[in-house]
Structure formats: C-alpha cells, structure tokens
Amino acid sequence: MTGTGVGEILVRLDHVSARYDKQIVLDHVDFHVHEDQFTGIVGPSGAGKTTLLRLLLGTLKPVAGTLTTEPDLRVAYVPQLETVDWNFPITVFECVLMSRTQGRRLPWASTTERARVMSVLDRLGIADLSQRHIRELSGGQQQRMFLARALLREPQLLLLDEPTSGVDVSTRHDILHLLGDLHEDGVAIVLTTHDLNGMAAHLPHLVCVNKRIVADGSPAEVITPTVLEETFGARMEVLEHLGMLVVVDGAPEVRSKAM
Amino acid sequence: MDALFEPLSYAFFNKGLIVATLSGALLGFIGVFIVLRGMSYIGHGLSHSIFGGFAASQLFAAQFYMLGAGLWGIASALAITTVARRGRVGADAAIGVITTASFALGVALFAKFGTSGPSFENALFGSILGISVQQIIGLVAVSILAAVFVFLRYRALIFSTFDPDVADVSGVRVARLEAMLMIVLSLAILATLTVIGVTLVAAMLVIPAVIGRMLTDSFGKMLAWSTGIGMFCGFVGMYASYYAGVPSGTMIVLVGAVIFVIVLAITGGRGLRRSAGLDKHHDVAELAPVVTR
Numbered sequence: 001m002t003g004t005g006v007g008e009i010l011v012r013l014d015h016v017s018a019r020y021d022k023q024i025v026l027d028h029v030d031f032h033v034h035e036d037q038f039t040g041i042v043g044p045s046g047a048g049k050t051t052l053l054r055l056l057l058g059t060l061k062p063v064a065g066t067l068t069t070e071p072d073l074r075v076a077y078v079p080q081l082e083t084v085d086w087n088f089p090i091t092v093f094e095c096v097l098m099s100r101t102q103g104r105r106l107p108w109a110s111t112t113e114r115a116r117v118m119s120v121l122d123r124l125g126i127a128d129l130s131q132r133h134i135r136e137l138s139g140g141q142q143q144r145m146f147l148a149r150a151l152l153r154e155p156q157l158l159l160l161d162e163p164t165s166g167v168d169v170s171t172r173h174d175i176l177h178l179l180g181d182l183h184e185d186g187v188a189i190v191l192t193t194h195d196l197n198g199m200a201a202h203l204p205h206l207v208c209v210n211k212r213i214v215a216d217g218s219p220a221e222v223i224t225p226t227v228l229e230e231t232f233g234a235r236m237e238v239l240e241h242l243g244m245l246v247v248v249d250g251a252p253e254v255r256s257k258a259m
Numbered sequence: 260m261d262a263l264f265e266p267l268s269y270a271f272f273n274k275g276l277i278v279a280t281l282s283g284a285l286l287g288f289i290g291v292f293i294v295l296r297g298m299s300y301i302g303h304g305l306s307h308s309i310f311g312g313f314a315a316s317q318l319f320a321a322q323f324y325m326l327g328a329g330l331w332g333i334a335s336a337l338a339i340t341t342v343a344r345r346g347r348v349g350a351d352a353a354i355g356v357i358t359t360a361s362f363a364l365g366v367a368l369f370a371k372f373g374t375s376g377p378s379f380e381n382a383l384f385g386s387i388l389g390i391s392v393q394q395i396i397g398l399v400a401v402s403i404l405a406a407v408f409v410f411l412r413y414r415a416l417i418f419s420t421f422d423p424d425v426a427d428v429s430g431v432r433v434a435r436l437e438a439m440l441m442i443v444l445s446l447a448i449l450a451t452l453t454v455i456g457v458t459l460v461a462a463m464l465v466i467p468a469v470i471g472r473m474l475t476d477s478f479g480k481m482l483a484w485s486t487g488i489g490m491f492c493g494f495v496g497m498y499a500s501y502y503a504g505v506p507s508g509t510m511i512v513l514v515g516a517v518i519f520v521i522v523l524a525i526t527g528g529r530g531l532r533r534s535a536g537l538d539k540h541h542d543v544a545e546l547a548p549v550v551t552r
Contacts, residue, residue: 059424077425087533088295088421089478098418101430107413107479133476153429 007035010073010157010188011056016065018051025051027212028065033157037188038179040200043209044232049192050080052209053159056190076150078160081142086135093117093130096149120148124178140171147178158182160191164199172198196223196247219245266501274390275454278398279497279507280490282451285402286460287467287489288409289447291482292440294468295420300351301339301441303461304358306448308335310383310457311361314368325397325449332445335361340441362457383457386506394453401450405443409482412436417478454497456508463489466515470522472533488518 013031017024026048033039033056041049054060055067057077076099090098096117097109109117121127124144129137137145143163150158163179164172176199183189193199200206206222208214208231215227223245228236237248266272293302312331335357342353409416418426419433427433448460455463471484496511503510526533 054424057424057428059427075428077428079422079425085421089472089476089481089533090417090421091477094417094478095421098414098421099425099429101415101418101426105411105414107410135476 007037008070009033010035010037010070012066012068013055013062014066014068016055016062016067018048018055018060019063020051024063025211026055026209029209029213031056031207031213033188033190035156035186035188036183037190037205038183038203039190039205039207040203041190041192041207041209042194042196042200042231043214044194047210047231049194049209050161053077053161053190053192056157057159070156073157074153074155075157075159076153076155078143078146078150078158078163080161081139081146081166083161084134084142086142088134090134091131092121092126092134092137092145095134095145096121096130096152099149099152117148117152120151123151124148138171139167140174143167143171143175144178147175151182155187157188157190160189162193163191164193164195169198176202196228197245201245201247223247263498266498271388271390272497272501274392274395275388275507276494276497278390278395278451278454279493279511281398281402281493282454283463283467283489283491283493283496283511284486285398285405285447285489286451286455286463287471287485287487287492288482289405289444290464290468290489291471291478291485292409292416292420293444293464294472299461299465300354301336302444302448302464304339304354305332305336305445306452306457306460307362308332308358309361309445309449309452311363311365311368313452314365318368318372325394328452329446329449331361332449333442336441336445337438340437386453386456390453394450398450401443401446405447408439408443412439416440454493454507455511456506459508459512462512463492463515466512466519467492470515470519473522473526473529476533488515492518 009032011033013029015028015030016026017028018026025046029048029052031052041052043049051060055062057075058067058069093109097113100109100113118127118130121130124147126137126141126144126148129141129145134142134145158179160179163175167175172195179189179191191199191203201219201223204218205216206219207216208222208227210231210233214231215222223238225236225238228234228238228247234249239246239248267276290302293299309328309332312328312335316325316327316331338357339353342357415426415431415436418429419431419436423433451460451463467485467489468481470488471481474484475481492511492515496514497507499514500507500510
C-alpha cells in the first residue's frame with residue numbers, strides 16, 4: 001500500500017488490475033491517495049504510469065480489484081502536451097473556461113466567471129495571453145494554461161501526466177514551485193514522470209511502477225540502484241550532490257564503452 | 260435582372276430556395292462539431308444508411324416514410340456508437356458495415372419495388388421538385404432543435420470535442436452528449452436529404468466547416484462562418500442549379516468547393532495550418548470513455 005498522507009483517503013485502489021485488450025498493464029496494485037499527498041509515479045515507458053493515472057481519474061475501469069472514490073470528489077487533470085490537438089480553434093480564455101461545466105449553461109462567460117478565469121490566469125502569470133490561440137503559447141505557457149483550467153475547478157485532487165515533458169529547465173522549476181504552492185494550499189497531487197533528476201528527486205513521495213508497484217517512499221528510499229534496476233530493467237548509479245540525489249544513466253562499463 | 264427574379268415566380272423554386280438555404284445553414288452549423296471531432300466519415304455513412312431506411316419505409320409505410328427513415332438513421336447512429344464502444348470493431352469498420360449494408364438494402368428495395376416518393380436519382384443527388392410544406396416545417400423544426408441543443412450544451416460540446424476524457428471527469432456526460440449529437444445529426448441529414456441528396460450531404464457537413472476553420476482561430480466565429488457559408492452555398496447553389504439544369508445538390512456542393520479554393524488562395528499557408536489535423540480520426544469509443552462518475 002502506498003501513500004505519504006495521514007489524512008483522509010480520497011481514492012483507493014485495492015488489488016486492482018487493468019488491461020488494454022488482452023494485455024495486462026497493471027497487476028494487483030494497491031494504491032491510496034490521501035488528501036495531503038504529493039506523489040510522483042515513475043517507471044519506464046509502458047510500465048502503467050498513465051494507466052494508473054487513468055484509474056485514479058476514473059476513465060479506465062479495473063478488470064479486477066476494487067476502486068473506491070470519495071463521493072463528490074473534485075478531480076482535475078492536466079494532460080500530456082503531446083496528446084493535445086493544438087489546432088483546435090480555441091483561445092486560452094476559452095480553454096480555461098470550458099472546465100466550468102456546472103451551473104451556468106450559456107455559451108458566454110458571466111462577469112464573475114470572467115473575473116475568476118482572469119484571476120487564475122494571473123496567478124499563473126499568463127493573464128496577458130488570454131486572447132491568444134492555444135497554438136501560439138510556449139511549452140511552459142501551455143502547461144500553465146492546463147493548470148489554470150484544472151485550478152478553476154478548485155480540485156481536491158490534481159492529476160498530471162508528464163507535466164515537465166518537453167519543457168525547459170526554467171519552466172520545470174516554475175512548474176515544481178507552482179505544484180508545491182498548490183500542495184501547500186491543500187490540493188493532493190499525483191503526477192507521472194520519467195524525469196528522475198529534474199522532477200522525481202524533488203518530490204516528497206515516489207512510487208516506482210512496472211506493471212506492479214515495485215517500491216514506494218521518499219526519494220532517498222526509492223532512488224537506489226536496486227530499486228531503479230528492478231523498475232527500469234537497467235543498471236543506474238545514484239550519486240549525491242549538494243544533498244540531492246543524481247541518477248546516472250548506465251553502469252560504468254556501459255558508459256566507458258560509449259565513450 | 261429579370262432573369263434573376265424569374266425562378267422566383269415558380270412556387271416549387273421558392274420552396275426549394277428556402278429548403279436549400281436552410282439546409283446549408285443547418286449542415287454548416289452541425290458540421291463544425293462533426294469535423295472537429297474527426298467524424299466526417301460518420302456523416303457520410305449516416306446519409307447512406309438513411310437512404311436504406313428511406314426505401315424500406317416507403318415500402319412498408321409510405322405515408323410515414325420520413326419518420327421511418329429518421330428512426331432508421333438514429334438507430335444506425337446509435338448502433339455505430341455502441342459497436343465501436345465495445346472496442347472489438349473500430350468506428351470506421353462499424354460505419355463501413357452498418358451503413359453500407361443499409362445503403363445496399365435501400366438500392367435493392369428501390370430496384371425490386373420502386374418508390375412512391377422521390378426517384379432513385381433524386382434521392383442520391385437531390386432535387387427541388389416535390390418539396391412539401393411539411394418538409395419545410397420539418398426542416399425548420401430540426402434547425403430550431405439543433406440551435407437550442409448547441410446553445411444549451413455549448414460548453415459541454417466544446418469540452419467533449421476538445422478533450423473528452425477530462426470532460427467526462429469534469430461533470431460532462433460525454434456518452435450521452437455523443438448520443439444526442441448523433442440524433443441531431445441524423446435528423447439534420449434526414450431533413451436536408453431531399454434537396455442535397457444522399458451522396459452529397461456529407462460534403463455540406465464538411466466543406467463549410469473546413470472553410471470556417473481556415474478563416475478563424477475562434478470556435479464561436481468558426482460556428483458563425485460555417486453556418487453563413489453553408490447558407491450562402493445553399494442559396495447560390497440552388498439558383499445555379501436552376502440555370503444549369505443539374506441536380507440541386509451538385510451545384511450546392513460545387514459552390515462550396517469554389518469558396519474553398521478562393522479562401523485557400525486568400526489565406527494560403529495560414530488557412531492550411533489552421534485546418535491541419537481536421538482529418539485526424541477520433542474513435543467513437545475514445546470519445547465516450549468507459550466509466551463515468
């Protein structure tokens with residue numbers, strides 16, 4: 001069973017298995033999301049990271065086990081930027097507003113809604129881009145826009161699929177800080193990442209996945225050569241630099257051959 | 260100038276002009292959602308499927324053939340959605356099987372028993388002859404239904420078109436909305452079939468929407484452009500068909516094609532960039548996630 005939190009459980013997966021067609025992607029996974037959780041899910045491609053996120057989101061049905069969600073849980077999701085149709089005819093403002101599906105049904109925004117959207121965009125530093133088409137944003141701005149859309153729902157649980165994929169170092173830092181602030185505000189956060197050094201090592205709690213939960217705990221507990229080899233199926237070295245864990249790709253003999 | 264007003268002296272032309280203009284507007288309006296969802300093939304398939312219902316209904320209940328064809332179309336749309344959602348057969352394959360089988364049945368019934376309504380050729384390519392007041396009322400009713408549906412579900416429709424998975428967990432009942440859109444689409448195709456024709460309805464769902472996309476980056480403006488362009492195509496195409504002496508559907512589609520070329524020449528690469536990706540295919544199953552809560 002995994003989870004940092006001691007607070008109330010928002011979502012729990014007990015012995016859950018999931019599959020696409022006939023291929024099992026996750027096998028008998030136990031995973032609890034507490035209200036004060038901030039967890040990174042790491043693992044190689046095809047390990048079931050996004051599947052785990054989709055189970056938490058509720059868009060994938062387990063084929064075995066039980067999935068329990070707190071009633072009326074407000075979940076928000078930030079998709080992988082690569083999966084978005086950037087040619088869709090929509091402005092930043094319209095994209096953020098679309099998450100307001102409850103209550104008002106009229107196509108246009110009310111004064112209150114307009115103020116709320118602009119306030120969230122302002123908090124994320126992209127208020128001046130509100131009338132731009134979504135394709136005209138940089139990677140970091142696109143990520144912020146989806147965060148804004150998620151925040152407009154005032155979520156209890158925020159799920160992010162590879163939030164730092166394809167963004168530069170500075171944007172990655174910004175996103176980490178933003179997520180830290182949101183967690184401080186009481187939002188439970190679960191994200192997937194394959195960026196061990198730039199993202200995972202900075203999170204308070206990690207879960208290593210490869211069709212099952214290989215390990216979970218703090219970065220110090222999880223980012224070890226043994227766990228990483230079991231998770232990724234490859235030897236990795238772990239160094240410590242200025243108090244931070246640094247994963248070095250490949251065993252020494254592999255690196256020397258490459259050089 | 261007199262030549263321009265001459266066709267208006269014929270009652271059948273006036274009815275045809277009203278129906279063609281309204282049909283163009285309706286198909287342009289609904290077409291935006293169909294095109295942006297990458298579902299153009301569904302429009303094509305449904306029109307063929309409805310043709311089967313058209314023929315069968317005339318055979319068994321001639322006075323209610325429009326109702327029968329409508330029910331047939333809705334049943335086909337829901338069957339496609341259901342078969343595709345079960346995951347064993349893709350949406351393309353489901354459309355291919357269900358709608359072409361329905362079309363083949365229609366052709367067989369026409370060949371064997373003939374028809375008491377529109378001729379085979381008119382059903383395929385559209386005609387302005389024999390348009391009844393009831394058909395005009397039906398088209399107006401479907402247009403109002405489509406407008407009210409989009410107005411009340413505007414945000415949910417945009418959300419589920421852009422990002423169906425997230426829409427689903429954000430309170431949008433994507434599967435239900437999808438079914439409602441399919442029903443509105445079926446009714447729109449049915450109501451416009453007589454003037455535009457089975458084989459050309461799909462073109463009028465796609466062409467105005469694509470032109471609209473080339474002209475703007477805003478969803479609301481695309482909806483307005485597409486509706487306006489569809490309306491223009493219907494009006495001008497109907498006039499052109501009168502003078503050219505060819506089926507109305509063909510001229511309506513050709514006017515749309517000419518506008519497409521003109522807009523392409525004006526917008527150039529910008530227009531092409533905007534409309535890029537409109538051919539991407541969303542599986543119906545993908546649009547309606549497995550679990551809702």
